Amino acid sequence: MEAYPQANGQTEVTNRIIVQALKARLYGKGKNWVEELPSVLYAYWTTPRSCTRETPYSLVYGSEAVLPVEIGQSSTRIESYPSNNDQARVIELDLVEERRDQAAIRMEAYRSRLMKSYNKHV
Incomplete structure (x- = not known):
């Protein structure tokens, strides 16, 4: 077993x-x-969750995924990202733990609101 x-x-x-x-x-x-x-x-x-307001991708990699449509056509986000992205990427990775902590706080608040609503109706 x-x-x-x-x-x-x-x-x-x-x-x-x-x-x-x-x-x-x-x-x-x-x-x-x-x-x-x-x-x-x-x-x-790449879809944000309502409880964390973050995408699963961003919580793992520290930044939002580049959409396929943004690769073929220039977008503001792609144009504003530095061409030498090594330093920007290191900063994003340094901040990923903070992003995860904020998402955990939002998730706990969401869970608390759900429990409060559920308990009110029971």
Whole structure:
């Protein structure tokens, strides 16, 4: 018998969101889900969460992902980023822990508001 460590449910929630997005993409089409998975994952990683107001990508890498449309056409964000980005990248990586701490504080406040609302109705 295999033992699984107890999780906080976040993995199941993430998997459910990804499966729902895949089903929406595949509805009425004869496509293979493997072909759609990269775009669904990219959308998940670059969409801000309501509880943290951050994207999962930014919490891991310290900056927002460059969208494919921004690569082909110049955008204000791409133009304002320094061409020698080594120093800017080091600064972003230094600040990633602070960004994660702020997201954790926002998530705890969100959780507290949810519990307060739930307890009010129970």
